[in-house]
Amino acid sequence: MGAAAEEKVVAAAAAGGAAEGNAAVDSKDLQQQSKALDKLTDHVEDRQLDSSRVQAAMAALASSKEADLKARRLREKELAAVKINPTDVxxxxxxLESDKLTxxxxxxxxxxxxxxxxxSLLH
Structure with a gap:
């Protein structure tokens, strides 16, 4: 074999070794990336909602809504009881170029x- 042929064999072996080295580095990089991805995608176990707490919260919301509705109805009754002069309306x-309802x-x-x-209407 000539010197040129030996250089090609040495270069090919070096390239193969470098390729193996790159494969090892790539493998480590892939493992690190895989671990990083696992950390990002780890899910905390879903908590089971206590049904009694949910029912209590729903009841509180319903009673609050009903209390608001009752207060609104009471306010409308109070306003309806106020005597107003139709001429003023x-x-x-x-x-003021507004509608009569306002x-x-x-x-x-x-x-x-x-x-x-x-x-009040001007402000």
């Missing part, structure tokens, strides 16, 4: 006081 609606509601909220209702 017309004047406020025309002057004018009436504002008058009721201010106990029929037209001046206070107008001030």
């Amino acid at each position: 017309e004047i406020i609606a025309n002057v 004018a009436e509601r504002t008058l009721r909220e201010h106990k029929g006081d037209a001046v206070a209702a107008v001030r």
